[in-house]
Amino acid sequence: MNIKKLTVSMIRTAAVTIAAALLVFSAAMFLLPAKTVSADVGQPDIPVPALGDVHCASYCVYDKTTGYIVISMNPDDRIYPASMTKIMTCMLSLEYLDTAAKITVNASALADLDADSSLMGVLEGEKVKVSELLYGLMLPSGNDAANALGEGCIEAFFQKYPAGGSAVNKDGVNAQYLLDTLKDTQDHIVSSRKLEAFAVLMNLRADTLGCKGTHFVNACGLPDDNHYTTAYDLALIMAAASENPDFNTLISAPSHVFVATNRHKADAWSYVKNSNYLLYDPWLASKTANGTDSHLSAVIGGKTGTTSQAGKGLTIYTVNENGHELMISICGIPQEYYFYTTMYLASVTAYGNLACWESDPVTRVYGTTGDYKYVNAPASEQPQFDPLINPGDEPDGYDLTQLTPSPTPVPEQNEDGDSGDGNTAGTPLELFVKQNPVISGIIGGFMLLIIVLNIVLWVRINRIKHAAEIKAKKKAGKKKR
The missing domain is CATH 3.30.450 (Beta-Lactamase)
Known part of the structure; x- marks a missing residue:
């Protein structure tokens, strides 16, 4: 076989093999993304609006x-305050009611709640702890809880501060104030006008606090021109x-899970969030x-x-x-x-x-x-x-001066740029090799095989060339003779 043709053939074979290997490696790099590719789900630093833009x-x-x-x-x-009304309802409920006591929800507390009312979800005849009603009042903003608490407050008010007695509430009045304001008897107020009476106590407290532009007509904040x-x-x-520390506990609670009652038989019958x-x-x-x-x-x-x-x-x-x-x-x-x-x-x-x-x-x-x-x-x-x-x-x-949390430590990188927590650093080639070891191994083996083949080809070419040179010298020597 002609040495020149053999050499050219071997070189072409090696070139084609190397090109194929490079093509496979490039395709793997682009078609098989590294595992570190991910969406940015961090919270950006968002500035608040200027006051003029509120x-x-x-x-x-x-x-x-x-x-x-x-x-x-x-x-x-x-x-119109809407459910911010319930701040007053909560404050008075904490004053008049024992948080560990139970209140029976009456039909009157659930009446006149329209379809748009936010609700805790209590039912008629349900016996509920005051503390549970307070969470139902402040987190899901239950109008049903507000009315149940308002009615409970009036019953407690008549018991704690009876008309004609010496005991008075924080506003300096007793039950006689309700009788005079509503021009009604205690029995009729308790049987039919408890929520109206509670609104009287709400307005009295607003006056005591120095509120000059406030008038309430209900415990929950439903729309009314006079509310x-x-x-x-x-x-x-x-x-x-x-x-009241209990009030602060209520408003700071991010969530609450309600316990079972006589009408809701299982714990966790409702989960609510602030x-x-x-x-x-x-x-x-x-x-x-x-x-x-x-x-x-x-x-x-x-x-x-x-x-x-x-x-x-x-x-x-x-x-x-x-x-x-x-x-x-x-x-x-x-x-x-x-x-x-x-x-x-x-x-x-x-x-x-x-x-x-x-x-x-x-x-x-x-x-x-x-x-x-x-x-x-x-x-x-x-x-x-x-x-x-x-x-x-x-x-x-x-140490009061050290209460601010320490910064989150940055993971130290090893010599390969790996933080040790699954994150990697380096060139795209380094990332591909680290994240795809099997494919990298196959490609590496293929490249090694190409190198070995080229060495073998180089040795064979040199041997054939050397043999040809010896043969040519021998032929030249015979001609001289």
Whole structure:
């Protein structure tokens, strides 16, 4: 065989083999993606709207510590409170009722609840613990729970503060006040007018608190032209309610699971969640629109309220880094802006807390919004240091200056750029090899085979060439002879 033709044939074979190997390797690289490819599901840093971009009828940030309004817009304008009414209902229920006692739900408590009513889900004749009704009142915003509690309060009021007796409630009255105001007998009020009587007690408490623009006609907040309040009055009512630790426990609960009753035979017959979304993500209010630290330390909790007539509203309780307690009410968010409700609340909260801090820039509450999160768990699993829910609570072994959580450590990378937790770093080729070891092994073996074949071809070509040279020399020697 001609040496030149053989050499060319071998070179062509090697070239084709190498090209095929490179083609297979390239196809594997592009058609078999590395396992580290994933969607970015992290939460981006979203700034709150500027105050001028908050669409609502009114808002008010009230400093309970000083007794002054920090910032506001139309704080005295009349608005419909919707379910924010239940802040007052909850406060009075905690005063008049034993949370461990049971209330029997009457038909009158379930009457006149329209199809749009938010409900806890209790039934006529159901015997329910007051504590369960309170969670049903504040988390799913049950109108049925509000009415059941209102009726229970009137029965308790007549028992604790009978007409003609010396005992009076916090407003300085006894049952005679109801008899005179409603111009009716006790028996008739208890049998037929308990919710009307409860509204009388609600209005009396509003007057005691200094509310000038408030009038209630029901316990739950159903629309009525004569059922109204203001952003400022709601802040005053929240400030008064926050004096009760049980109230703060209720509004800070992210969820609740209801226990069995005589009508709901199994535990966990309902699971409810808090509709105050700022409770879950208080960091949203940690900075203003331009990134300035608001010095908000904690969102304790609050109450939402929504009807087509009232729009959306929230009233919440927060704590500033300087220790001031701020009550924040935002009312009348139009329906077309419902999706922005939490961000609007976060904006008013951020700017209100910043204004509060600027008036008294002294750190008294250490840490950030992340340090004061409350979970719906058994008492044994709750945070042991809880100074905001339990004022005066002292940390055992804590350094107050070190309460801010440490940054999440960044995993150390080994020499190959691997963090050890499944994440990898390096060139696309390195990623492919690490994430596809079997295919890489096959391709590597194929490439090794090509190299061996080329070495064999090179040796054979050189041997044939050497043999040809010897043969040519011998032939040349014969001709000389």
